[in-house]
Amino acid sequence: MRAYCGHELGNLEAFALQHFDTPTPGEGELLISVEATALGFVDQLVMRGLYQIKPPTPFVPGGEVVGTVEAVGPGVLGFVPGQRIAAWQFGGGLAEMTIVRQDHAVPVPADLEPAAAASLLLDYLTAYYGLFDRGGLKPGQLVLVTGASGGVGAAAVRLASAASVSVIGLASSDEKREMVSRAGASLVIDYRNENWREELKRAHPSGVDMVFDPVGGGLFEPCFRSLAKRGRHLVVGFASRDSIPSLPANLPLLKSGELVGVDARYLWETDPVRVRQVLSIVLRLSTMRLRRSLM
Template sequence: MKAWLCENPIGVEALSWKDLPDLPPGPGELRVAIKAASLNFPDLLIVQNKYQMKPPLPFVPGTEFAGVVEAVGEGVKGFKVGDMVAAFSGTGGFGTHANINAMLAMPLPAGFSFEDASAFICTYATSHHALIDRAALQPGETVLVLGAAGGVGTAAIQIAKAAGARVIAAASSDEKCARCVEIGADATINYAKASLRDELKALTGGKGPDVVYDPVGGDLAEPVFRSIAWRGRYLVIGFAQGAIPALPLNLALLKGASVVGVFWGEFAKREPRRNAAALQQLAQWYAEGKVKPVLDQVLSMSQLPEAFARMGSRQVVGKLVLVNA
């Protein structure tokens, strides 16, 4: 097998494409021939030694991929050679093959492309857990999605619409805002040009959004939280802008609002049955055409450095996907 190996986590430039030994799956594992893998923001952080999970060196990065089962380890039930699967494994995706715990594999129904499947679990499971579970989103409520053109943002737009909500998508350019409308947003705000507070007041008749989906953090958080509706739920997804905001907690009191943490990975570990049910609903929504990953570009696995460079430029709309020929 071949894979991108991280031997020194100082950044993307230290990754190297290397031949590695083919290892049979251990007990409870599947060996998967990887057909497609997608980039997520943690993939960048982990090779920079900035992510909360620090795998032992050396390691193959790549949190998420899809492919075909080539071998089944001892004790594995429910999978056979030839099955199509997707997985969110934390590492191992940026290569031609990977051995993974079978508990991490999601069987793919017929008609689910490898490219879509590789860009599905992390962003859609995160957004489903956030909006449906943590926020208890109701039909007719208004959701503000920050960073709406990114991977989790585009997933959040689609899931909120599938749940019957009205969606305001906030992004950093007119082009990104236009793409958000194409995938279902009811209204948009270009926060590089306009005041978030003024636009939210106009778009909600002064009420504010019922739910805020925030994967950005930084200096957007406080003005948005000041605009949230009574009994609003502010979903803390991540901090793509870099800075972790410090919200004045008196605002939560005055608004009767909740600040709600969203950590899908831990939820999946602690509540596997609820996570499996969410993934099942998402797969059904995919089959019904209600959700579909937005793919920015599909590149060769050998083009990982170029994909990271595009991610770092903040030009990506949706997800970047790498494929093995």
Template sequence: MKAIICEAFGSPENLILGTLPDPKPGKSQVVIAVEVCGVSYPDLLILENKYQFKPELPYSPGGEVVGEIVELGENVDTLNVGDRVLALCRWGGLAEKVAVDSDRVFVLPHGISSEVAASSLYTYSTSFHALKDRAELKPGETVLVLGGAGGIGLAAIELAKIMGANVIAAASSDEKLALCKSKGADETINYESEDLKNRIKELTNGKGVDVIVDPVGGKYTEAALRGIAWKGRYLVVGFANGEIPKIPMNLPLLKGCAILGVFWGNFSEVEPEQNKSNMNQLYQWLIEGRITGHSAAVYELGEAKHALLSLEDRGNLTKGIVRVL
């Protein structure tokens, strides 16, 4: 089969288009003929050997695929050959076929396009798990979203609004903040030109925010935490900044707040029924138009390295998806 191949960790520039053997399903796996594959920041971190999981070389990047099941493992009885599915495979998606554990495969209903599913559902499922399961967000609370113009951030803005929250989006440029506004953010903060903690206090009349969604890490974490409300919840989603922050532990003590890890990948494996319920809710909101998905640039398989390189451009506001078949 055709595949994008990484032979050594490093830059996307080193990826090649080649051939790999067709995958065979394990006992609890399915093989999917890939139609489209979304690319996201974790794909870049894995490629650069900076992620918490490490594939064996050579491998194909790509963790979000939409396609058709063409083969079942012997223990799989909840899926069928011919099902059109979304699969969250961690890597292997930039290839004509991929084998995926069946508990990370979700049948797609009619009314959700392959492009929207591949470009959006990973970020929406992560953000929904963060707000619903970890923060237990309540209507009327205020949510601060760091990195508001990224995939996780835009999903968190839309979902928090649906869940009845007030939303403050923070990002590094006015163009990005305009995008956040278009997704429903009530207020915005440019954390490159404004004092983050002080603006949080100003926008909340000194109270602070109830929930913080942080997929960025780096230098803004402590400032945001200083702007959290009493009994607030700080959601650690990721470190797109590349820097894992060190938090003064007197802050959660003084704030009476909780710092909560958000690891959707492990949640989806450990609590598959809850995750399935979450996915069904997201499907419903997409079909109803209450959430809209992310805009995407479409690349062909031979152009996949450019989709990954685009992730390095922090000014890029469009997610990349790669058409395989």
């Protein structure tokens, strides 16, 4: 089989198509023929050696994988050859065949295309886990989403609006703001305007119940200051690539507010059952066009 493999992190030229023997699934594992693999922000960080975890080499990128089961290892229950499954794992997807652990796999609805299913996995898992598991978001609340036109930001906009939550999105260009509006945001603000918080205050003087923040950088403190009393600021990532932001310690006190970390990788490592539950919900909802049935 062929796989796109690298023998050195940090050097993209070290990655190339190579030939390997087809692997054999072990205890609790599935061998799948890969139909689609989604690549995102995390993948390029890993390949460049900039992610907080550096996998051993040789390394095959691509963690959001959809494919058809070709063979099952000993002890596998609930999966059979010919079944289409999806899994989020740490690499392996840019190959004709790959091994997937059964406790990381979920069935894919028959009417969902492989590419669509793969594109949902990490962004929607992170958004759902952040909004509802870590954030406790409830219908009728108000959430501010930074990077609302990006992958995980757009997922948060769609999931929150589908759960009867009012969404404010921050985005830069006209094209991006239009996309965020179509995704379900009731208000979209250009954060490049130095007075963007004034626009937010005019629309919502009491502040927002939650900030979903995959951007960080210079937006971090102004967004926290935009919280209502007892609000929650979800720290999802630092896509701005600026230095890691800090926050004056008196602000959580004044707001009675919370900073909440959202790490989908931690969920994946510690609670695979919940990961499968969330992925099953997301894949099912995607076939229903995210009807209001999240909670």
